[in-house]
Amino acid sequence: xxxxxxxxxxxxxxxxxxxxxxxxxxxxxxxxxxxxxxxxxxxxxxxxxxxxxxxxxxxxxxxxxxxxxxxxxxxxxxxxxxxxxxxxxxxxxxxxxxxxxxxxxxxxxxxxxxxxxxxxxxxxxxxxxxxxxxxxxxxxxxxxxxxxxxxxxxxxxxxxxxxxxxxxxxxxxxxxxxxxxxxxxxxxxxxxxxxxxxxxxxxxxxxxxxxxxxxxxxxxxxxxxxxxxxxxxxxxxxxxxxxxxxxxxxxxxxxxxxxxxxxxxxxxxxxxxxxxxxxxxxxxxxxxxxxxxxxxxxxxxxxxxxxxxxxxxxxxxxxxxxxxxxxxxxxxxxxxxxxxxxxxxxxxxxxxxxxxxxxxxxxxxxxxxxxxxxxxxxxxxxxxxxxxxxxxxxxxxxxxxxxxxxx
Amino acid sequence: xxxxxxxxxxxxxxxxxxxxxxxxxxxxxxxxxxxxxxxxxxxxxxxxxxxxxxxxxxxxxxxxxxxxxxxxxxxxxxxxxxxxxxxxxxxxxxxxxxxxxxxxxxxxxxxxxxxxxxxxxxxxxxxxxxxxxxxxxxxxxxxxxxxxxxxxxxxxxxxxxxxxxxxxxxxxxxxxxxxxxxxxxxxxxxxxxxxxxxxxxxxxxxxxxxxxxxxxxxxxxxxxxxxxxxxxxxxxxxxxxxxxxxxxxxxxxxxxxxxxxxxxxxxxxxxxxxxxxxxxxxxxxxxxxxx
Numbered sequence: 001x002x003x004x005x006x007x008x009x010x011x012x013x014x015x016x017x018x019x020x021x022x023x024x025x026x027x028x029x030x031x032x033x034x035x036x037x038x039x040x041x042x043x044x045x046x047x048x049x050x051x052x053x054x055x056x057x058x059x060x061x062x063x064x065x066x067x068x069x070x071x072x073x074x075x076x077x078x079x080x081x082x083x084x085x086x087x088x089x090x091x092x093x094x095x096x097x098x099x100x101x102x103x104x105x106x107x108x109x110x111x112x113x114x115x116x117x118x119x120x121x122x123x124x125x126x127x128x129x130x131x132x133x134x135x136x137x138x139x140x141x142x143x144x145x146x147x148x149x150x151x152x153x154x155x156x157x158x159x160x161x162x163x164x165x166x167x168x169x170x171x172x173x174x175x176x177x178x179x180x181x182x183x184x185x186x187x188x189x190x191x192x193x194x195x196x197x198x199x200x201x202x203x204x205x206x207x208x209x210x211x212x213x214x215x216x217x218x219x220x221x222x223x224x225x226x227x228x229x230x231x232x233x234x235x236x237x238x239x240x241x242x243x244x245x246x247x248x249x250x251x252x253x254x255x256x257x258x259x260x261x262x263x264x265x266x267x268x269x270x271x272x273x274x275x276x277x278x279x280x281x282x283x284x285x286x287x288x289x290x291x292x293x294x295x296x297x298x299x300x301x302x303x304x305x306x307x308x309x310x311x312x313x314x315x316x317x318x319x320x321x322x323x324x325x326x327x328x329x330x331x332x333x334x335x336x337x338x339x340x341x342x343x344x345x346x347x348x349x350x351x352x353x354x355x356x357x358x359x360x361x362x363x364x365x366x367x368x369x370x371x372x373x374x375x376x377x378x379x380x381x382x383x384x385x386x387x388x389x390x391x392x393x394x395x396x397x398x399x400x401x402x403x404x405x406x407x
Numbered sequence: 408x409x410x411x412x413x414x415x416x417x418x419x420x421x422x423x424x425x426x427x428x429x430x431x432x433x434x435x436x437x438x439x440x441x442x443x444x445x446x447x448x449x450x451x452x453x454x455x456x457x458x459x460x461x462x463x464x465x466x467x468x469x470x471x472x473x474x475x476x477x478x479x480x481x482x483x484x485x486x487x488x489x490x491x492x493x494x495x496x497x498x499x500x501x502x503x504x505x506x507x508x509x510x511x512x513x514x515x516x517x518x519x520x521x522x523x524x525x526x527x528x529x530x531x532x533x534x535x536x537x538x539x540x541x542x543x544x545x546x547x548x549x550x551x552x553x554x555x556x557x558x559x560x561x562x563x564x565x566x567x568x569x570x571x572x573x574x575x576x577x578x579x580x581x582x583x584x585x586x587x588x589x590x591x592x593x594x595x596x597x598x599x600x601x602x603x604x605x606x607x608x609x610x611x612x613x614x615x616x617x618x619x620x621x622x623x624x625x626x627x628x629x630x631x632x633x634x635x636x637x638x639x640x641x642x643x644x645x646x647x648x649x650x651x652x653x654x655x656x657x658x659x660x661x662x663x664x665x666x667x668x669x670x671x672x673x674x675x676x677x678x679x680x681x682x683x684x685x686x687x688x689x690x691x692x693x694x695x696x697x698x
Contacts, residue, residue, distance in 0.1 A: 228667060229668055230668075271535070272542055
């Protein structure tokens with residue numbers, strides 16, 4: 001009897017679950033057929049009749065969650081603004097966010113999901129270079145353009161053999177450029193002669209920056225007196241800093257991400273290293289200030305994509321809109337890049353006049369003199385924007401606009 | 408001078424390893440279990456200290472004591488729930504359970520507070536002292552003092568108190584100890600409580616010294632402390648202290664020689680070498696298995 005009851009229960013569960021599965025599958029079918037009929041697209045991307053789906057493959061958790069979430073906030077603001085003004089040719093944009101947990105494998109899975117299940121027409125690629133590279137192949141295979149807001153490694157758009165990844169784009173400048181700007185700033189503005197480099201050896205981003213910095217500073221007549229390395233997730237940097245201190249540099253370049261850099265800056269200052277320190281956009285996170293402490297960050301500089309204090313009218317309008325939408329929080333560079341990335345994609349879809357992947361790809365590649373918050377840019381033959389960099393200085397934990405550098 | 412500075416760096420790091428290693432070694436000494444969840448008790452201790460200082464505005468010492476107390480209870484709870492039933496199971500079953508408990512603690516913490524790191528507030532005004540050209544910060548002096556005081560306290564408990572005597576007896580022969588009227592279960596719980604309290608203290612010290620804490624922070628220090636325990640001779644309390652200090656100094660010296668990327672690798676090379684050439688550790692004696 002008891003056995004029977006159990007069986008019955010099990011049976012009804014089975015029926016119920018298969019029914020549910022059937023309903024879900026039915027929904028899925030209905031969705032894809034309607035989107036196929038409604039859109040004007042032929043190949044890769046498709047969309048419902050009145051919405052244009054854009055995927056967002058972002059680091060919403062994990063060790064660089066701060067970047068992905070910031071890009072997402074900026075992107076949402078842009079989507080809202082575009083939709084409020086009537087969308088693209090009357091169609092509203094729908095942003096589909098997926099969390100890639102700051103991991104390469106998850107980023108690839110997320111890209112496959114966006115491409116095959118959500119049928120997006122274009123994707124916001126992840127915030128970091130490594131995660132973005134993990135999705136480039138999917139973009140090329142499915143012919144769905146991806147645009148990263150802050151992936152600065154050269155090999156996102158151009159492979160090592162010099163061939164261009166047709167479907168990969170970016171809104172930010174590339175790593176070597178930041179290294180060059182930092183080196184020029186060190187020799188021209190800070191008059192640095194003997195420099196040290198302390199780089200994150202676990203990331204292509206930091207290695208790329210260190211390389212171009214070293215080339216430029218040597219060309220400027222400076223001397224690299226000490227080179228040290230660390231790997232992500234380290235917490236003790238005192239041994240390497242002891243070596244650096246012994247070499248007596250008058251400037252230290254530290255390409256890396258905020259989690260480690262925060263500790264490096266704190267430990268360096270504790271050990272009595274008081275020379276200027278400089279990094280790049282990887283430092284840009286409120287967490288950096290928490291980890292290092294505002295005092296330790298005095299006399300440090302970063303190259304970045306934009307500054308909220310830049311007096312430019314377009315930037316001030318954006319800052320106002322962002323503050324209104326996010327409880328008076330000033331937008332950081334990642335917010336701005338996420339915002340710009342959506343406008344860049346929307347502009348291309350509009351000019352393409354279609355949601356077809358190949359047409360959007362062509363429009364993205366042909367973009368000229370597009371005026372955005374992080375600068376006006378044209379896309380070069382390698383799919384990299386030609387745009388300006390900003391140098392910021394930390395003063396009591398706040399980023400202060402220092403200067404703008406043109407390429 | 409630079410070398411003395413590196414030695415100071417190494418000893419600060421080593422005293423944290425040593426504090427965690429003590430817990431490993433005590434538990435192994437008594438029930439022959441490598442408690443892989445120990446590194447996560449260290450993490451929990453660190454977070455309790457963090458909330459005590461940042462949210463409830465306690466000072467360093469009250470936060471340290473609170474973290475130790477909570478971790479002691481937490482350690483006993485883990486033992487009672489996860490390991491007690493496996494007392495007579497195979498050692499591999501207990502080991503796998505320990506790994507499971509470790510992952511459970513890590514990801515439960517991530518579920519409740521997210522994976523992003525937190526920055527420890529500055530509880531002690533950090534000053535650097537210049538001793539003959541060597542920079543010694545007040546926090547590293549504090550770490551060393553707290554670590555040494557706790558280790559002396561532990562030696563006292565193990566050698567001079569009744570519970571310490573019971574622990575030594577159970578470690579020597581649990582069955583004979585039971586026959587002599589020792590409550591083996593309570594003794595094992597006490598071992599977990601003391602070991603976990605030390606891990607909790609190490610967590611708070613780590614937070615104050617290194618600032619950054621996150622839910623997966625226990626993994627690497629946990630493994631390093633395990634290496635330290637093996638290096639000194641697992642199950643031997645002075646061995647864990649010496650092993651921890653030695654490992655910290657070796658890691659610093661490897662970095663100082665310009666091989667900073669080999670630092671973690673060096674720790675594992677030590678583990679492999681010690682297991683090949685002297686499996687019982689520096690302080691271990693070769694004991695013959697009874698047949």
